[in-house]
Amino acid sequence: xxxxxxxxxxxxxxxxxxxxxxxxxxxxxxxxxxxxxxxxxxxxxxxxxxxxxxxxxxxxxxxxxxxxxxxxxxxxxxxxxxxxxxxxxxxxxxxxxxxxxxxxxxxxxxxxxxxxxxxxxxxxxxxxxxxxxxxxxxxxxxxxxxxxxxxxxxxxxxxxxxxxxxxxxxxxxxxxxxxxxxxxxxxxxxxxxxxxxxxxxxxxxxxxxxxxxxxxxxxxxxxxxxxxxxxxxxxxxxxxxxxxxxxxxxxxxxxxxxxxxxxxxxxxxxxxxxxxxxxxxxxxxxxxxxxxxxxxxxxxxxxxxxxxxxxxxxxxxxxxxxxxxxxxxxxxxxxxxxxxxxxxxxxxxxxxxxxxxxxxxxxxxxxxxxxxxxxxxxxxxxxxxxxxxxxxxxxxxxxxxxxxxxxxxxxxxxxxxxxxxxxxxxxxxxxxxxxxxxxxxxxxxxxxxxxxxxxxxxxxxxxxxxxxxxxxxxxxxxxxxxxxxxxxxxxxxxxxxxxxxxxxxxxxxxxxxxxxxxxxxxxxxxxxxxxxxxxxxxxxxxxxxxxxxxxxxxxxxxxxxxxxxxxxxxxxxxxxxxxxxxxxxxxxxxxxxxxxxxxxxxxxxxxxxxxxxxxxxxxxxxxxxxxxxxxxxxxxxxxxxxxxxxxxxxxxxxxxxxxxxxxxxxxxxxxxxxxxxxxxxxxxxxxxxxxxxxxxxxxxxxxxxxxxxxxxxxx
Amino acid sequence: xxxxxxxxxxxxxxxxxxxxxxxxxxxxxxxxxxxxxxxxxxxxxxxxxxxxxxxxxxxxxxxxxxxxxxxxxxxxxxxxxxxxxxxxxxxxxxxxxxxxxxxxxxxxxxxxxxxxxxxxxxxxxxxxxxxxxxxxxxxxxxxxxxxxxxxxxxxxxxxxxxxxxxxxxxxxxxxxxxxxxxxxxxxxxxxxxxxxxxxxxxxxxxxxxxxxxxxxxxxxxxxxxxxxxxxxxxxxxxxxxxxxxxxxxxxxxxxxxxxxxxxxxxxxxxxxxxxxxxxxx
Numbered sequence: 002x003x004x005x006x007x008x009x010x011x012x013x014x015x016x017x018x019x020x021x022x023x024x025x026x027x028x029x030x031x032x033x034x035x036x037x038x039x040x041x042x043x044x045x046x047x048x049x050x051x052x053x054x055x056x057x058x059x060x061x062x063x064x065x066x067x068x069x070x071x072x073x074x075x076x077x078x079x080x081x082x083x084x085x086x087x088x089x090x091x092x093x094x095x096x097x098x099x100x101x102x103x104x105x106x107x108x109x110x111x112x113x114x115x116x117x118x119x120x121x122x123x124x125x126x127x128x129x130x131x132x133x134x135x136x137x138x139x140x141x142x143x144x145x146x147x148x149x150x151x152x153x154x155x156x157x158x159x160x161x162x163x164x165x166x167x168x169x170x171x172x173x174x175x176x177x178x179x180x181x182x183x184x185x186x187x188x189x190x191x192x193x194x195x196x197x198x199x200x201x202x203x204x205x206x207x208x209x210x211x212x213x214x215x216x217x218x219x220x221x222x223x224x225x226x227x228x229x230x231x232x233x234x235x236x237x238x239x240x241x242x243x244x245x246x247x248x249x250x251x252x253x254x255x256x257x258x259x260x261x262x263x264x265x266x267x268x269x270x271x272x273x274x275x276x277x278x279x280x281x282x283x284x285x286x287x288x289x290x291x292x293x294x295x296x297x298x299x300x301x302x303x304x305x306x307x308x309x310x311x312x313x314x315x316x317x318x319x320x321x322x323x324x325x326x327x328x329x330x331x332x333x334x335x336x337x338x339x340x341x342x343x344x345x346x347x348x349x350x351x352x353x354x355x356x357x358x359x360x361x362x363x364x365x366x367x368x369x370x371x372x373x374x375x376x377x378x379x380x381x382x383x384x385x386x387x388x389x390x391x392x393x394x395x396x397x398x399x400x401x402x403x404x405x406x407x408x409x410x411x412x413x414x415x416x417x418x419x420x421x422x423x424x425x426x427x428x429x430x431x432x433x434x435x436x437x438x439x440x441x442x443x444x445x446x447x448x449x450x451x452x453x454x455x456x457x458x459x460x461x462x463x464x465x466x467x468x469x470x471x472x473x474x475x476x477x478x479x480x481x482x483x484x485x486x487x488x489x490x491x492x493x494x495x496x497x498x499x500x501x502x503x504x505x506x507x508x509x510x511x512x513x514x515x516x517x518x519x520x521x522x523x524x525x526x527x528x529x530x531x532x533x534x535x536x537x538x539x540x541x542x543x544x545x546x547x548x549x550x551x552x553x554x555x556x557x558x559x560x561x562x563x564x565x566x567x568x569x570x571x572x573x574x575x576x577x578x579x580x581x582x583x584x585x586x587x588x589x590x591x592x593x594x595x596x597x598x599x600x601x602x603x604x605x606x607x608x609x610x611x612x613x614x615x616x617x618x619x620x621x622x623x624x625x626x627x628x629x630x631x632x633x634x635x636x637x638x639x640x641x642x643x644x645x646x647x648x649x650x651x652x653x654x655x656x657x658x659x660x661x662x663x664x665x666x667x668x669x670x671x672x673x674x675x676x677x678x679x680x681x682x683x684x685x686x687x688x689x690x691x692x693x694x695x696x697x698x699x700x701x702x703x704x705x706x707x708x709x710x711x712x713x714x715x716x
Numbered sequence: 717x718x719x720x721x722x723x724x725x726x727x728x729x730x731x732x733x734x735x736x737x738x739x740x741x742x743x744x745x746x747x748x749x750x751x752x753x754x755x756x757x758x759x760x761x762x763x764x765x766x767x768x769x770x771x772x773x774x775x776x777x778x779x780x781x782x783x784x785x786x787x788x789x790x791x792x793x794x795x796x797x798x799x800x801x802x803x804x805x806x807x808x809x810x811x812x813x814x815x816x817x818x819x820x821x822x823x824x825x826x827x828x829x830x831x832x833x834x835x836x837x838x839x840x841x842x843x844x845x846x847x848x849x850x851x852x853x854x855x856x857x858x859x860x861x862x863x864x865x866x867x868x869x870x871x872x873x874x875x876x877x878x879x880x881x882x883x884x885x886x887x888x889x890x891x892x893x894x895x896x897x898x899x900x901x902x903x904x905x906x907x908x909x910x911x912x913x914x915x916x917x918x919x920x921x922x923x924x925x926x927x928x929x930x931x932x933x934x935x936x937x938x939x940x941x942x943x944x945x946x947x948x949x950x951x952x953x954x955x956x957x958x959x960x961x962x963x964x965x966x967x968x969x970x971x972x973x974x975x976x977x978x979x980x981x982x983x984x985x986x987x988x989x990x991x992x993x994x995x996x997x
Binding site for chain 1: 905907908910911913929931933935943944945947950951952954971973974
């Protein structure tokens with residue numbers, strides 16, 4: 002059916018009727034199950050690509066990120082496709098891959114020409130190239146019915162209940178679970194985990210299209226206690242949410258756990274967002290205001306309530322959140338209690354496995370309240386955001402020159418104005434923000450569709466060293482949203498049919514010191530990718546990536562009195578091949594070579610090769626995907642990341658390093674229409690060392706086997 | 717279309733930005749595209765690649781000024797003239813000067829480009845280089861030869877090659893101080909009349925190779941927007957061009973993360989002396 006997308010040309014709207022007839026006849030000839038299977042695999046592929054895209058930027062610092070927030074909408078649309086005839090601007094933005102110009106052309110086309118009759122009409126609309134249409138096909142439909150009525154009866158009948166239960170465990174024993182003499186344990190109580198080595202994730206959720214969602218999530222990490230000891234209530238982490246959309250004048254109502262995102266992320270943006278990637282031009286953030294929270298990141302979300310009301314072209318949002326954060330609290334010599342934040346990145350671990358981790362649990366109260374007013378018409382969108390934070394203890398990091406500009410105190414606030422302006426084939430956007438200490442940050446960018454085959458993105462950002470925004474998350478090199486001036490240029494080209502050249506070049510400068518960087522520094526990052534996709538069964542790509550930052554010279558090698566800075570350069574070359582052998586079997590292969598060099602030290606190299614087999618039969622209820630990977634890197638520095646298939650709602654993006662082999666098999670069995678079972682077995686083998694991991698995660702041996710079992714029941 | 721290609725006739729095409737000078741890229745149109753212009757036909761081709769001169773339709777002259785990193789001691793000025801003929805190829809004259817009164821390099825060159833076959837052109841330039849050091853150190857006189865090739869692979873795709881200082885001319889006998897020798901190899905693809913993308917790899921014999929990418933976009937026929945980036949030195953470029961009657965006005969700016977901003981501007985004029993028989997190739 003997709004082949005017809007290439008051969009049919011859309012003509013003027015007056016021939017719509019004939020077009021519809023022809024399309025209708027042709028549709029009869031496509032195998033429904035193949036189309037469904039095709040959609041299923043394309044949906045999975047797109048979600049994989051999106052997760053891999055953001056994981057490459059964010060996940061390299063934290064393997065525990067839950068990408069569900071990112072793909073939540075897409076997963077929902079794949080179950081209940083978005084009706085293109087009824088979709089609003091916000092609905093279309095949730096499809097992730099459409100840029101503002103394309104969304105605006107579709108809405109204008111609908112206004113001028115009436116409802117769409119078929120998805121293939123998209124070909125004639127500006128901004129919808131064949132690759133884009135293929136990408137959104139699993140998530141959209143064209144339906145005559147455009148009524149927006151909402152009745153409880155519709156909700157109970159059309160909605161879907163879902164219960165997911167997942168059990169995970171590492172078969173080999175980690176040091177944190179091994180036996181120890183009581184006296185030794187008493188002397189250092191943090192040398193063993195308190196709980197048993199399995200992880201349990203359970204979730205109940207009810208969803209009715211994207212209008213009603215409620216659910217309860219319960220999770221316990223490996224090592225945490227379960228219905229005993231310090232966790233008498235059972236699980237370590239509970240989360241509940243109720244979220245309604247488009248009920249009367251209320252555009253959104255959130256009660257319980259939720260996320261809030263505004264502008265380009267300089268002022269307030271909770272949750273994950275896309276940024277620099279091999280795609281080159283996807284750097285404009287499309288903030289979605291209030292969103293339901295269903296992930297298991299135990300710290301980056303809001304807990305309380307919020308609402309968005311729509312008045313004509315204005316949307317006004319207000320929200321408040323109160324929750325407890327994990328933090329290291331220490332008493333100081335004067336009357337104020339000083340709090341040191343745990344040294345962690347933006348997403349903190351949420352682990353409470355040892356007495357030390359438990360002592361830090363829920364140590365600080367965080368109270369956030371804020372609002373946003375947003376105006377949108379056909380060309381222009383303008384928003385104003387204001388947020389205030391209050392903490393029960395003073396946040397203060399141990400004083401050092403590099404963190405002289407970081408936030409210290411009990412109370413802070415941010416204010417920002419963001420805009421997006423469409424002018425012909427240009428989309429200008431930006432944000433300007435301020436923090437309470439009069440620190441300033443701005444980002445200004447433009448997306449240009451120069452030609453159906455050429456898209457260019459350019460962005461400039463300037464964040465002062467003293468800009469302090471605790472929940473900011475913008476497209477920056479620095480993981481903290483401050484101390485950066487950057488210039489970004491990205492392109493996406495389609496010079497010949499089937500050939501794509503995408504990538505970006507980002508030049509950045511840090512005007513102030515940073516952690517382990519004793520002076521102002523600068524660097525760059527670039528990705529260039531050449532892909533060849535002649536048919537939908539074959540995809541070959543070659544990617545070059547290089548990142549150069551500056552860090553202090555390593556203290557061990559240096560006899561210098563002052564630690565000056567040196568370059569740290571990471572380069573990787575990747576070749577990737579995906580091929581569908583038949584309707585049910587496809588193969589994926591990858592070869593990647595990496596180089597790491599710090600200053601004048603020796604180059605550390607790494608190499609990885611993997612082969613995947615994916616089997617998705619049409620009428621057989623069992624499907625699986627399996628991989629065998631060999632890797633050999635000189636060190637952890639030369640590590641290579643690769644996305645791995647995982648059970649539904651779980652994501653794996655591990656690093657391969659040292660010398661060894663990885664195998665996994667991911668099997669899915671659809672027992673009935675409502676009940677599915679997953680089993681995933683992964684085995685990691687190191688040939689050049691006798692232990693795996695470090696600290697309490699250490700395994701004495703050369704193997705590590707991880708097992709996941711998941712059950713999903715839907716009604 | 718051809719006339720449009722003439723935008724920014726700049727003869728000052730110093731060869732690639734080399735550490736020692738004499739090879740500075742010139743032309744604000746080229747500067748806006750990170751100087752990834754070994755395939756670009758305009759008056760600057762007298763410097764960038766003499767083989768690209770063959771596609772010039774009209775004679776023209778232009779001037780260029782660059783203020784590197786906003787330092788007056790690092791001024792670069794250039795002027796160019798190009799004259800295409802019907803059967804004898806295209807001739808060009810170039811002049812450029814870099815530096816201040818204490819140190820400067822002036823270059824006077826004669827360029828020539830000729831189409832050998834419909835898909836291949838060749839060009840060369842011979843320049844006299846005068847390096848002046850004040851306070852009694854005197855002048856050094858040298859001759860530099862360059863050669864370039866341009867091939868039109870498809871109507872939209874071109875590949876170009878250029879080598880500077882073929883003869884490995886020496887600046888000073890003492891330390892075997894040679895004028896920089898470098899090679900450039902590039903591709904240019906015209907997606908449409910409005911969009912052009914160029915990529916180029918440069919290698920100076922003594923330095924690491926580096927990559928440049930430039931994009932030129934014409935939202936309307938008389939106005940151009942340019943963006944580019946280069947790896948060594950690390951910089952990001954942008955530029956604008958305006959065409960009014962026979963005048964072409966271009967400005968560009970380059971940003972280096974540590975050294976700062978460099979503004980560049982050029983003005984070109986096309987004379988309506990057309991080639992008598994325009995044989996399209």
